Amino acid sequence: MLKRIPMRLSLLLASLLLCFSGRSAHAWSGYTHSLIAEESLKNVAKEWGLESPIRITSFESFLKKLSQEKPEIQTREDFAKWLQINPKGKFDHFKKEEKIGENITPFKVLTFSSPRADDGRDKHIPYDPVEQFWFGKGTKTASQAFRHMEKPPFNLFDPLNTFGFPLGRIGQASERAQIYFDLALLAYRLKEPYWAFNFLGCALHYLQDLQQPYHAAQLSPPLAFEGIKAYLRWGRKEKWGLIKTITHVTANTHHYFEGYVDYQLTSNNSSVGKLWKEALSGESLLPQFTSALGLAKQVRDFSNRFSYDTIKSTFKITGKSLTSSYTYAIDDEEGEQLHPEDPTPYLNPDHLERVKAADTLSPIVHESFQQQGKVIRTVIRAFLDQAQKI
Numbered sequence: 001m002l003k004r005i006p007m008r009l010s011l012l013l014a015s016l017l018l019c020f021s022g023r024s025a026h027a028w029s030g031y032t033h034s035l036i037a038e039e040s041l042k043n044v045a046k047e048w049g050l051e052s053p054i055r056i057t058s059f060e061s062f063l064k065k066l067s068q069e070k071p072e073i074q075t076r077e078d079f080a081k082w083l084q085i086n087p088k089g090k091f092d093h094f095k096k097e098e099k100i101g102e103n104i105t106p107f108k109v110l111t112f113s114s115p116r117a118d119d120g121r122d123k124h125i126p127y128d129p130v131e132q133f134w135f136g137k138g139t140k141t142a143s144q145a146f147r148h149m150e151k152p153p154f155n156l157f158d159p160l161n162t163f164g165f166p167l168g169r170i171g172q173a174s175e176r177a178q179i180y181f182d183l184a185l186l187a188y189r190l191k192e193p194y195w196a197f198n199f200l201g202c203a204l205h206y207l208q209d210l211q212q213p214y215h216a217a218q219l220s221p222p223l224a225f226e227g228i229k230a231y232l233r234w235g236r237k238e239k240w241g242l243i244k245t246i247t248h249v250t251a252n253t254h255h256y257f258e259g260y261v262d263y264q265l266t267s268n269n270s271s272v273g274k275l276w277k278e279a280l281s282g283e284s285l286l287p288q289f290t291s292a293l294g295l296a297k298q299v300r301d302f303s304n305r306f307s308y309d310t311i312k313s314t315f316k317i318t319g320k321s322l323t324s325s326y327t328y329a330i331d332d333e334e335g336e337q338l339h340p341e342d343p344t345p346y347l348n349p350d351h352l353e354r355v356k357a358a359d360t361l362s363p364i365v366h367e368s369f370q371q372q373g374k375v376i377r378t379v380i381r382a383f384l385d386q387a388q389k390i
């Protein structure tokens with residue numbers, strides 16, 4: 001079917017879809033990932049036993065037990081192949097606070113492990129050629145984008161948020177959440193609690209990514225529009241080409257939104273950042289849990305509703321600064337808790353437009369974080385309930 005699309009049209013579509021993959025497909029900074037887990041669980045951690053110490057065991061210890069159950073998995077490479085991750089990724093690395101043989105609380109392991117899926121494990125992995133087409137063939141990190149994002153199917157009643165190619169669902173974030181949830185239960189059954197909570201933290205990562213509206217949408221009209229405008233303004237003159245210019249503008253906006261949220265959360269003077277943090281915390285759960293997959297899809301659909309407004313407001317909050325050839329820098333140290341570049345120099349000098357855009361973004365992040373806190377607690381509670389029955 002793809003062959004029937006005229007060459008020029010298919011090139012244009014592929015170029016626009018590159019936007020989805022961005023430069024590195026981060027959703028939140030490592031700091032924000034950890035903070036979401038920490039704030040969401042802090043009020044229930046003690047009561048749920050997440051502060052009772054467990055022993056840190058090596059990956060080899062887990063692998064040895066796994067290989068007895070699954071003889072086809074004998075080595076680190078076998079494990080990576082089985083889990084469909086990059087064997088060169090740092091999936092078995094520890095933070096300096098995690099020393100083998102010492103104790104740690106599950107609460108800490110969950111906060112440490114929430115950023116871990118960004119450690120390179122999902123980069124450079126082969127995937128289905130048709131899916132590869134829609135995610136931009138040949139981009140280095142396209143597979144990470146594919147794993148960490150998911151667009152819901154096109155909905156005629158919500159065209160601006162759900163628009164994209166193909167019209168059906170695309171992306172694997174919800175599946176990855178389920179895969180790591182199951183792996184966490186398996187590790188628990190093998191009496192490897194450290195690895196159970198490490199993998200459970202990875203499941204949280206995909207749920208957190210999907211809460212970022214840019215990760216639950218694809219070809220939002222403002223991205224295509226601003227990208228084409230940038231191409232006509234400077235991309236053509238500077239010989240960037242249409243594909244590269246649109247991808248660049250998209251990645252800048254996507255990463256800026258993450259930088260903006262990260263900045264508000266870390267700044268002591270930000271009252272909005274304090275409100276967002278408070279929105280995460282609490283004790284309430286969602287009314288029901290069927291599966292990690294179902295929960296992830298709920299998160300995806302929830303945040304997709306905000307994608308058009310989020311994208312439009314990011315452009316307004318920054319004026320023209322993100323549509324130039326300058327690249328807004330994010331933390332690209334895989335798995336490390338670094339912050340994105342200071343977002344303040346890029347703020348729109350038009351005060352009124354900036355304030356209006358901030359007024360749109362603030363309740364979006366607040367509502368998303370309120371939902372996210374419940375999502376994180378719901379999936380952890382479900383894991384603990386299921387683990388108890390093992």
Ligand SMILES: [Zn+2]
Nearest residue numbers: 027118148209
């Ligand atoms: Zn991610």
